[in-house]
Amino acid sequence: MINNKIAAQIIAESQFMQDILTGLQASPKFMQAKYFYDRAGDLLFQKIMKLEEYYVTNAEMDILTKQSGKIADLITSENTPFDLIELGAGDATKSIHLLKELSNRKLEFSYMPIDISAGIISQLEDHLPKTLPGLSVIGLNGDYFEMLEKGTTLSSRRKVVLFMGANIGNMDVAEAEDFCSTLRASLTKGDILIIGFDLKKDPKQILAAYNDSHGITAAFNLNLLTRINRELNADFKLEAFEHYPFYDPESGACKSYLISLKSQEVRIGEEALIHFEAYEPVYMEISQKYSLQDIEEMAIATGFQFNQRFFDEHNYFVDAIWTVV
Ligand SMILES: C[S@@+](CC[C@H](N)C(=O)[O-])C[C@H]1O[C@@H](n2cnc3c(N)ncnc32)[C@H](O)[C@@H]1O
Structure with missing residues (x-):
């Protein structure tokens, strides 16, 4: 070992x-942005997320704190067990609100955070079951698709994939389309993708x-x-x-x-x-940064059906819900 x-x-x-x-x-x-996240990089990014000027985190946090109930309704409308796979989970400070909501509903599901930072994954495996007793956490340390493949072979349950924090924004538009198409290929009809986009606004x-x-x-x-x-x-x-x-x-x-x-x-x-x-x-x-039309077109172009959108109070950010068709 x-x-x-x-x-x-x-x-x-x-x-x-x-x-x-x-x-x-x-x-x-x-340089490749995925290498930012060593231990010091993780801590600095956590500091960035708390900055007044970095509106991205607050905007998505606003969505997750106020609308996790509605997002959970969508996920659980099909009343079957599922795996919640989070790509680039970070410290899960936002997704924890959705995890709480889902845990309260006593549904059968496992949370599989994927992150390239080993420190982040062991922190999540250690802390989350203490915060949410009974939550099944299967941490996957490594690159998105390698770990997604591992995650999808661990169980045959339907998949709900979270890709938040505007992580998709860390790719240019062509790379983002390739990413969504590759993601689509790892999923099955009816699976759900919840994906965060930062919107075009005052430059x-x-x-x-x-x-x-x-x-x-x-x-x-x-x-x-x-x-x-x-x-x-x-x-x-x-x-x-x-x-x-x-x-x-x-x-x-x-x-x-x-x-x-x-x-x-x-x-x-x-x-x-x-x-x-x-x-x-x-x-x-x-x-x-994306417009709403760009996002809709990307869903269709990459094999998803555009389902619902959740906005923060200022309309700075959107968490879009796409279903695999
Ligand atoms: C910008 S942070 C966002 C964290 C979280 N999703 C949020 O919204 O707060 C990006 C996270 O993705 C992880 N990450 C970046 N590139 C990755 C890759 N290629 N494979 C797996 N994880 C990656 C980083 O380690 C980091 O924790």
Whole structure:
């Protein structure tokens, strides 16, 4: 068991090295947002979610606290056992409201949180059964689809998939469509997807959410350099890079970059020396914003039937309910 764990860790580390080198040797340079979430990244993201400027969490929290009853009605309208699979569960601070609602109904279901962060999964497996006694929690640590496949083979119950927190927004539109089509292929007719989209709104409000005045989002992005230094034996100087977010109201793409503040070389392990030009950008993350029409079209294009929508009080955010057709 321990040997399996060590082997899995070695494979994960070499994949991390490979992905970082691929991104930094490409032109333009990029990093994969899924690597943000080491222990420090998890904590920084939890801080971001509490920021006034980061309206996304409050908006979706408003939906979950006030409308979980109605969402649970939809899930349980077919009165059969099910598995609730959450993709990128994080600390489940929002989904816990739905879990409470479903637990109160004494229905037979298991909660399967999927997350790439091992720390998050063990935290959920430890805390959730204490908060909601009797809740069956099956944590799945790894990448979305690999773990979804594992989750779907664990039982033949119908599936309800949660994909919240605008995680879909961390893909560009084409990637999001591919993602939803692949997800559709792992599911069966009648299964339900509950998916969160951040809506297009005042561009100034969107930009402020990714450029907070406390510098937490900047620290979150720069933390990936700290992680690379530690885990891949690199020598990034954090003060030589700066967080730069940018929102394009036409396409709805809000993109974050780290800008190299000078011409510099960075060593990564024994493997590589990476050259950065002065003011060269490293693309870090996208947070794509959608219109209601974009969302409806995506459901249809990817093999789902658009079912219901739940909005927060300001109409900043929507949790859409799609059914597999
Ligand atoms: C932005 S947080 C959102 C958390 C939660 N869904 C919420 O709404 O509060 C994204 C979460 O997805 C996880 N994640 C990101 N990429 C992933 C991937 N490719 N596979 C599995 N989990 C991933 C991260 O570890 C993180 O906990």
